Amino acid sequence: MILDVQGIEMSYGALKVLHGIDLVVEKSETFAIIGPNGAGKTTLFKVLTGEAMPTAGTIRHNGQDITKLPAHQRARRGFGRTFQVARVFNELDLRTNVVISIESRLRYSGGNPGPWWRWKPSRDVQAEADEILDRFGFPRRRWNDEAGYLSHGDRKRLEFCVALATKPEVLMLDEPTAGMSPSDRKEMTHLLARLKAETGITILMTEHDMDIIFELADRLMVLNFGEVIAMGAPGAVRDNPTVRKVYLGQDHQHA
Amino acid sequence: MNRAAQAALLLFLLLFLFAPFLVNPGLVFLAGFAMIQIVFALSWNLLFSYAGLISFGHAAFFGIGAYISAVALRDGYEIHFVLLILVCAAFGALAALLVALVVLRRASGVQFAVLTLALSQLIVVLIGYSSLLGHDEGIAAIPRPAIDFGLFTVDMNQPLTSYYFVLAVCLLAVGLMWLLAKGHVGRAMRAVRIDAERAAFVGIDVWRVRVIAFTISGAFAAVAGAMLAPWSQIITPDYVNWLQSAQPLFAALLGGAGFFWGPVVGVIGLSGINYLTRTFAGLSEVLVGASLILVVLVAPQGILGALKQLARRRGGRTPGGHA
Ligand SMILES: Nc1ncnc2c1ncn2[C@@H]1O[C@H](COP(=O)(O)OP(=O)(O)OP(=O)(O)O)[C@@H](O)[C@H]1O
Numbered sequence: 411m412i413l414d415v416q417g418i419e420m421s422y423g424a425l426k427v428l429h430g431i432d433l434v435v436e437k438s439e440t441f442a443i444i445g446p447n448g449a450g451k452t453t454l455f456k457v458l459t460g461e462a463m464p465t466a467g468t469i470r471h472n473g474q475d476i477t478k479l480p481a482h483q484r485a486r487r488g489f490g491r492t493f494q495v496a497r498v499f500n501e502l503d504l505r506t507n508v509v510i511s512i513e514s515r516l517r518y519s520g521g522n523p524g525p526w527w528r529w530k531p532s533r534d535v536q537a538e539a540d541e542i543l544d545r546f547g548f549p550r551r552r553w554n555d556e557a558g559y560l561s562h563g564d565r566k567r568l569e570f571c572v573a574l575a576t577k578p579e580v581l582m583l584d585e586p587t588a589g590m591s592p593s594d595r596k597e598m599t600h601l602l603a604r605l606k607a608e609t610g611i612t613i614l615m616t617e618h619d620m621d622i623i624f625e626l627a628d629r630l631m632v633l634n635f636g637e638v639i640a641m642g643a644p645g646a647v648r649d650n651p652t653v654r655k656v657y658l659g660q661d662h663q664h665a
Numbered sequence: 666m667n668r669a670a671q672a673a674l675l676l677f678l679l680l681f682l683f684a685p686f687l688v689n690p691g692l693v694f695l696a697g698f699a700m701i702q703i704v705f706a707l708s709w710n711l712l713f714s715y716a717g718l719i720s721f722g723h724a725a726f727f728g729i730g731a732y733i734s735a736v737a738l739r740d741g742y743e744i745h746f747v748l749l750i751l752v753c754a755a756f757g758a759l760a761a762l763l764v765a766l767v768v769l770r771r772a773s774g775v776q777f778a779v780l781t782l783a784l785s786q787l788i789v790v791l792i793g794y795s796s797l798l799g800h801d802e803g804i805a806a807i808p809r810p811a812i813d814f815g816l817f818t819v820d821m822n823q824p825l826t827s828y829y830f831v832l833a834v835c836l837l838a839v840g841l842m843w844l845l846a847k848g849h850v851g852r853a854m855r856a857v858r859i860d861a862e863r864a865a866f867v868g869i870d871v872w873r874v875r876v877i878a879f880t881i882s883g884a885f886a887a888v889a890g891a892m893l894a895p896w897s898q899i900i901t902p903d904y905v906n907w908l909q910s911a912q913p914l915f916a917a918l919l920g921g922a923g924f925f926w927g928p929v930v931g932v933i934g935l936s937g938i939n940y941l942t943r944t945f946a947g948l949s950e951v952l953v954g955a956s957l958i959l960v961v962l963v964a965p966q967g968i969l970g971a972l973k974q975l976a977r978r979r980g981g982r983t984p985g986g987h988a
C-alpha cells in the first residue's frame with residue numbers, strides 16, 4: 411500500500427469535521443472520495459497534503475509516518491495536488507508556471523536547474539515544460555499568456571500541468587472538473603483516463619460528477635458528515651442502500 | 666516590458682553615462698547618490714516583489730555597509746576598497762540572515778515589517794551611544810580611496826574617476842540582481858510571493874526561499890551603503906533611520922513595484938522632485954507625498970504599470986507580459 415491512513419480526526423475550532431477516517435490506497439489505483447457538500451472531502455485532502463494538521467490519527471506513506479511532515483516535504487516525497495478552486499501563479503505566463511514546478515523538482519531531486527545567473531530556464535527545462543503544455547492541450551501560441559487571464563477550465567488544466575511537472579507518485583485532485591463546461595469536463599476525464607493508462611500513477615480524487623467517478627475510479631469511499639459510510643468497488647458502493655439514501659438518491663441515472 | 670519603458674530606461678542609462686559632461690557638479694553628485702539609492706531600492710524590491718516580504722527597516726543593512734565603509738576609510742585600514750565592499754556585503758548578509766532566522770520563523774506579514782523597523786530604530790539608538798561611529802553627528806570628512814587594480818589605479822579623489830567607479834559598481838550590482846531575479850531562484854521567489862501555499866505544494870520550501878531572499882537583499886543594501894561613504898563623504902544616523910527605510914517603498918510605489926525596473930524609475934522621479942524643489946524648504950516632502958497619492962489613486966501599478974496599460978490599450982499585447 412502506498413498510503414495508509416488511520417483514525418484521522420480534524421476540527422475547525424469547535425466544529426469537528428472528520429471523525430476517525432481509515433483508508434488504504436494501493437499503488438496505481440484510482441481512489442475516489444465522494445460525499446455530499448460539506449462532508450469533509452476537502453478537509454481530508456488538506457490533512458493528507460499537509461495543508462492542515464489532523465487533531466488525531468496517522469498518515470503513512472510507503473510505511474513511513476508523515477503525519478507531521480510539512481507540505482513541501484510531502485510534495486518532495488511525491489505528493490502532487492490540485493485545489494477545488496484552481497490555484498496557479500496568476501501573474502506569470504503558462505510556461506513559467508510549469509517551469510517553476512519543474513525547477514523545484516530538479517532542486518530537490520538531485521537534478522540541476524542550472525546556475526542562478528541564467529536568466530532563462532535551461533533548454534531541458536524549457537523543453538519539458540513545452541511538452542507538458544502541449545500534451546495537455548495548450549497550443550504554442552498561448553504559452554506566453556498570463557495565467558490570470560485563463561478561463562476557469564483552462565486554469566484547472568494548467569494547475570494539473572503544474573502538479574504533474576513535479577512527477578508525483580500520488581496525485582490528489584480535489585474536484586478536477588468542478589465548474590467546468592460539459593466539453594471541458596469530457597476533455598479532463600479523457601486526460602485523466604489517459605494519464606492513468608499511460609503512467610500507472612496513483613490518483614486520489616474527489617468529484618461530484620458520478621459519471622466521471624464510475625469511469626475512472628477503481629475503488630471509492632463515501633463520506634458523510636465526516637464519517638466513512640461505505641467503501642469498495644464502484645458497483646458495490648452504488649448498490650449499497652445507505653449510500654443510495656444519503657447520497658446518490660433513488661432516481662440517479664446509474665441506480 | 667514595453668517599448669516606452671525600454672526607451673525610458675535606455676535614456677536614463679545614457680544620462681547616467683554622460684552626466685559629468687552634461688550637467689554641473691552638483692547634479693553629478695546627485696546622480697551618483699541616485700545610483701546608490703537605486704541599488705538600495707532594488708535590493709528592497711527583491712524582497713517585496715519577488716519574495717513577498719515587506720521590510721520597514723531595510724536602512725539597517727544599508728547603514729551597516731555605510732558605517733563599516735566609513736570607519737575603515739576614516740581610520741585608514743589597510744584594506745583594498747573592493748575587498749571592503751565585499752566585507753560590507755558579507756556583514757549585511759550576516760545581519761540579514763540573523764534577522765531572518767529569528768524573525769521569519771514567527772512572522773512574515775505586517776508583524777515582520779514592524780519588527781524589522783523596530784530593529785533598525787534600535788540600531789539608530791545604539792549608534793547614538795557609540796563614539797566609534799560618531800554619535801548623532803555621524804562620520805564626516807571621509808577620505809576617498811585610491812584603488813589599486815594592478816594595471817591601473819582608480820583614484821576616487823578625481824571627480825570623474827570617482828563618478829565612473831560608483832557607476833560601475835552600481836551597474837554591476839544591478840546586473841547581478843537582475844540575473845538573480847530572472848533566473849530560477851527569482852522564479853521560485855515569485856512563486857512564493859504570488860501564492861506561498863501553492864509553491865509549497867510543488868516542493869518549494871517557502872521559509873528557506875524567504876531566508877535566502879532576505880540574506881541576499883541585506884547584502885546588496887550593504888553594498889549600496891558601502892558606496893555612499895566615499896561618495897558623500899559623510900555618514901549620519903539619518904541613513905539608518907526610518908525615512909531612509911521608506912525610500913525604496915516610495916520608489917517602488919512610484920515606479921511600479923511589480924516590475925524589476927520600477928524602483929529605478931521611482932528613484933529617478935523622487936530625485937527629480939528633490940532637486941527641483943531644493944530651494945523651497947518643505948516643498949519636496951509635500952510634492953513627494955502628493956505624487957505618491959496621485960500614483961496610488963490613478964496608477965496603482967506605478968509609472969511602469971501605467972505605461973504597460975497604455976501599450977495594451979493601444980492594442981499591442983506585451984509579449985511575456987509581466988516584466
Ligand atoms: N476553514 C474552515 N473553517 C471552518 N469550517 C470549515 C472550514 N473549511 C471547511 N469548513 C467546514 O467543514 C466542513 C467540511 O468542509 P469540506 O470543505 O471539507 O467539505 P467538502 O466535502 O469538501 O464539501 P464540498 O463538496 O462542498 O467541496 C463543512 O461543514 C465546512 O463548512
Ligand SMILES: [Mg+2]
Pocket residue numbers: 451452453494584
Ligand atoms: Mg471540497
